[in-house]
Amino acid sequence: MLPTSTLPPGAASSSKRNRSGRYSPLWLYFRRLFKPTQMDFQYTMWTMLQLCISPKTAYKHASYHKQTKNHWARDDPAFVVLTAALVAVTATAYCLAFGSGIGRSLLTVVSAVAVDFLALGCGVATLGWGVANRLLRRKNQHSHAVEQGVEWMYAFDVHCNAFLPAFLLMAVLQLVLCPVLLMNTFVASLLSAGLYALGLSYYCYLTFLGYSALPFLERTELFLYPTGAAAVLVPLAVLAGLNPTKLALWYWFGYQ
Template identity: 35%
Template sequence: MTTLFGAVVNNANQNSPPRRKHCHRLCGQTCSRLSLSANEKAKKYFSRFYKFRQMDFEYASWQMVNIFVSPQKLYRNFSYHHSTRNQWARDDPAFMILFIPWMLVSTTIYSAILGHSFWGWLKLLLWSLTVECVTSGLLVATGIRQFSSNSDDESWAYAFDIHLNALFPCIIILRIIQPMFFYCKSIVRRPTFLGSFIGNSFWLAGILYYVYITFLGYKALPFLRHTRGILLTGTIFIILYIASVIVRWNFTVAMCKFYSMF
């Protein structure tokens, strides 16, 4: 009888589904044989770039609005996404697709102000997309992944999502709102105290917004500690801002000179 009972138990254990093993990666994902691999997730993500009907643009637009209105609510929604989809990173490229037109508009504004030709506009657009948006995001995401001692692709994808979330306010502040003041050329685009104060104030607002959105992104991960250290980087930029205004180093003038090279 005992032998028969043991055989039944062993047979039941063999037929039972595999147990999920928890890990302590940045993504906080529950790993199992049933989970999609990183390559499968990436393939699924990029395969939807041209399938606009499958993208949730309404939800992506809601995210963009809440980056300004209620960023805490935005990252609470990321937590809900993790509880239902078992991943922190976006599985829909709609946000990135909606991000591109803003880069297009901002590049057009600067090209019009600087008097670029069509090819100058095109080169500035390619620079903005490949370097200022994508490459900077790759560097930030890779650096944070290495700093957090995580090498999984899921953590990298979520870090890149945080970068896009934080970069969006910077684009709006620095490349769409700030150029409205360029018509006061004698003030904003001059290396004077007032010009440095106004121009660099836009930079400080954009950078602090980037730091704050990044902080909220990692604070949303319940297994990370000491995320407030991210906010300390804002202090460095505040000190740099004060010093730049004192010495009349206008970041906006420097950026316009660089963009005029295209």
């Protein structure tokens, strides 16, 4: 559809459109955010399932997206919407189990979505985006080749993809296992530390898969290095008698 306003000769086109005349991915993303009927929730739920059972399959579709849409990032915010809803529901369940007061519980739910998922996610995505573009891009051997870079929105997609399984392990499964994890025993500390180590390791692995799916990046195994730290910290935490579940509940709810 043509724009309703008339531009003077030689004027720049609207920033909502790219040079080919199509709407930019960022504009489409936020436009669909307020139009739920344009979100593909069925495909998004399939993607979420694949991230948990076969993450390589999920990232194969990122290359298909590049071939059809000419960009790597998703232009459908359904994944963020469903993940935010899951975070809100889980935070509400924690508040019902450990919280005190409606006002504080509401603040906890809002903080879990806005800070822990979105704000922190934007920070982690920006860090990964910067590392990938500055340190991991392949140098073009041909002077006339077009140099490619990681899209920030794709970096945010990678974070969201990695966040979901880690959240299911370290928040949802933890809530189910709380009666066991909160016991004052060595086994409880071991299980809690192992659960957090597994969640963080899986986050790093999915982050690695996300960036390694880009053909113009190299040395993406850099994103796997934090898993080594987790392997070292788990035994130390257990020997020190630390229980990550108790620490998390103390931080959020003052649980003793």
